[in-house]
Amino acid sequence: MYGMIRIMSSVRLGPTSYVVLGGITLLGPSTSYDLKRFVETTLGHFWAFPHSQLYAEPARLAEAGLLTVEREQGGRRRRTYAITAAGHDALRAWLGEPTPGSQELRDIGLLKLFFTEVASDEDLEALVREQIAAHRATLARYQWLWERFGDRPEYARRVLTLKAGFALEGAMISFWEQLAEEVVPT
Amino acid sequence: MYGMIRIMSSVRLGPTSYVVLGGITLLGPSTSYDLKRFVETTLGHFWAFPHSQLYAEPARLAEAGLLTVEREQGGRRRRTYAITAAGHDALRAWLGEPTPGSQELRDIGLLKLFFTEVASDEDLEALVREQIAAHRATLARYQWLWERFGDRPEYARRVLTLKAGFALEGAMISFWEQLAEEVVPT
DNA sequence: GGTGCCATGTAACGAGTTACATGATTTG
DNA sequence: CAAATCATGTAACTCGTTACATGGCACC
Numbered sequence: 559m560y561g562m563i564r565i566m567s568s569v570r571l572g573p574t575s576y577v578v579l580g581g582i583t584l585l586g587p588s589t590s591y592d593l594k595r596f597v598e599t600t601l602g603h604f605w606a607f608p609h610s611q612l613y614a615e616p617a618r619l620a621e622a623g624l625l626t627v628e629r630e631q632g633g634r635r636r637r638t639y640a641i642t643a644a645g646h647d648a649l650r651a652w653l654g655e656p657t658p659g660s661q662e663l664r665d666i667g668l669l670k671l672f673f674t675e676v677a678s679d680e681d682l683e684a685l686v687r688e689q690i691a692a693h694r695a696t697l698a699r700y701q702w703l704w705e706r707f708g709d710r711p712e713y714a715r716r717v718l719t720l721k722a723g724f725a726l727e728g729a730m731i732s733f734w735e736q737l738a739e740e741v742v743p744t
Numbered sequence: 745m746y747g748m749i750r751i752m753s754s755v756r757l758g759p760t761s762y763v764v765l766g767g768i769t770l771l772g773p774s775t776s777y778d779l780k781r782f783v784e785t786t787l788g789h790f791w792a793f794p795h796s797q798l799y800a801e802p803a804r805l806a807e808a809g810l811l812t813v814e815r816e817q818g819g820r821r822r823r824t825y826a827i828t829a830a831g832h833d834a835l836r837a838w839l840g841e842p843t844p845g846s847q848e849l850r851d852i853g854l855l856k857l858f859f860t861e862v863a864s865d866e867d868l869e870a871l872v873r874e875q876i877a878a879h880r881a882t883l884a885r886y887q888w889l890w891e892r893f894g895d896r897p898e899y900a901r902r903v904l905t906l907k908a909g910f911a912l913e914g915a916m917i918s919f920w921e922q923l924a925e926e927v928v929p930t
Numbered sequence: 931g932g933t934g935c936c937a938t939g940t941a942a943c944g945a946g947t948t949a950c951a952t953g954a955t956t957t958g
Numbered sequence: 959c960a961a962a963t964c965a966t967g968t969a970a971c972t973c974g975t976t977a978c979a980t981g982g983c984a985c986c
Contacts, residue, residue: 570944573855580859591965601858604849608946613967615945634954634966653856653863657871659878661851663790663912667843668905669759672787673766675901677839685843692845715861719854722919726849729915733908756972777937794974799939820982822938 569622571648577607578615579624579641579649584716587640590616600716603700604723624648667692667734683742689734697727755808757834763793764801765810765827765835770902773826776802786902789886790909810834853878853920869928875920883913 569575581593588596590613597607616639619625624645629637641649667689674682700723707713708720755761767779774782776799783793802825805811810831815823827835853875860868886909893899894906 572945573850573852574945576855576859580862583862584859589965590967594965601855604851604854606848608948609966610948610968611946636966649859649862653859654867654870657853657856657874657878659853659875659882661849661853661878661882662792663847663849664759665790665847666759667845667847668790668908669762669787670839670843671908672902672905673762673770673835673839674904676766676769676835681840685839688843689845692843692847696845696847716858718860718923719858722854722857722916725915725919726912729911730908733911737904758973760973775937776939780937794976795938796940796976797974800973820938 569618569624571652573605574607574611574615575619575624576649576652577601578612578619578639579645582616582625582639582641583646583649587638589636589638591636601719603696604719604726619645679741686734686738686742690731690738693727693730693734697724697731700724700727755804755810757838759791760793760797760801761805761810762835762838763787764798764805764825765831768802768811768825768827769832769835773824775822775824777822787905789882790905790912805831865927872920872924872928876917876924879913879916879920883910883917886910886913 577597578593581596582588585592585596590609593612593616594609597612601607616625616627616637620627620639623642625639625641627637627639629635667685670677670685671682674685677685700720704717704720704724708717763783764779767782768774771778771782776795779798779802780795783798787793802811802813802823806813806825810828811825812828813823813825815821853871856863856871857868860871863871886906890903890906890910894903896903
């Protein structure tokens with residue numbers, strides 16, 4: 559995975575690990591389901607972490623001493639994870655280390671666009687129309703989130719990624735719209 | 745994976761499969777190494793496909809009848825894959841079907857940014873500086889590619905993704921630069 | 931004709947994906 | 959109180975990642 563790191567006692571830490579460590583740091587002691595909802599409504603917009611990982615990963619991190627687990631006895635018997643000093647250190651260390659320009663845009667629309675010389679003109683037109691619609695929808699979702707949370711000072715840092723989302727979706731919309739003018743007959 | 749599809753005789757086709765099918769369609773009969781180089785210099789810029797997949801995947805597709813294999817007898821004994829009618833159909837079918845707004849931006853920089861309320865100010869400043877540098881470097885790479893290939897009519901379709909890259913990187917640079925003004929002391 | 935890099939793979943392992951399962955809560 | 963949905967997981971399988979291995983080819 560992207561820049562995996564081994565830490566004492568040979569646990570490999572990847573993006574998923576840091577999402578868990580960071581999420582629990584921001585939320586306080588949490589269950590996997592808490593993490594799932596948190597990720598879905600925030601990071602999940604640009605980087606999806608499947609819920610099965612958010613159940614598996616905390617278990618690994620707990621085994622490595624970066625989290626503690628406590629399991630309910632009655633009811634749903636759910637596991638609540640809390641961060642340890644070691645976990646906090648690992649998160650801080652990651653935040654402090656240099657970040658290569660590791661970025662990946664896994665966009666099926668762009669992938670198809672690359673191969674459209676094999677496709678029919680109708681396929682290309684349809685693709686362009688769908689992409690415009692999809693990106694507009696995403697942008698609208700971001701706007702809704704912004705209206706809801708944009709001015710809460712306690713979220714000031716977290717909403718920065720939302721601003722990045724605006725920039726990106728705006729750029730994608732312009733790109734596809736410009737392409738529409740070139741390829742879609744009016 | 746993103747929108748996997750089963751086709752006759754239960755082969756699952758994902759993005760990697762279509763990259764292989766599409767690559768061989770554009771290049772003609774190819775070895776895995778040909779695919780590797782092709783992907784590295786084109787799609788790989790926004791979606792990395794590891795070379796081990798580009799060796800494994802054609803084997804699967806050949807078994808499913810979407811490619812043919814031929815193996816050299818002497819020398820490097822390399823396998824050359826060519827597309828079959830079924831393979832071409834599968835590619836066309838994929839290009840023709842609707843594309844959900846499936847997009848994922850796996851950007852470690854943004855991930856860290858989301859969690860910077862846990863980090864120190866120096867970490868944030870360093871992050872911002874690194875990201876600006878990284879995105880500028882990427883943009884420069886795209887510009888070089890554009891100068892090299894932008895006006896070749898036979899690549900007209902393929903370079904469209906490069907234009908998307910411009911839009912994207914430009915947006916990211918603006919985003920991080922604006923952030924720099926806000927957080928980095930002058 | 932040796933040396934070093936390039937080409938062509940393979941293997942092992944960890945991560946991601948999908949599907950399923952089941953018990954708790956909520957809601958009609 | 960039945961039905962639907964939510965919450966909490968687990969399992970199987972595929973994909974991605976990393977590392978290694980080796981033989982060919984080019985170049986000195």
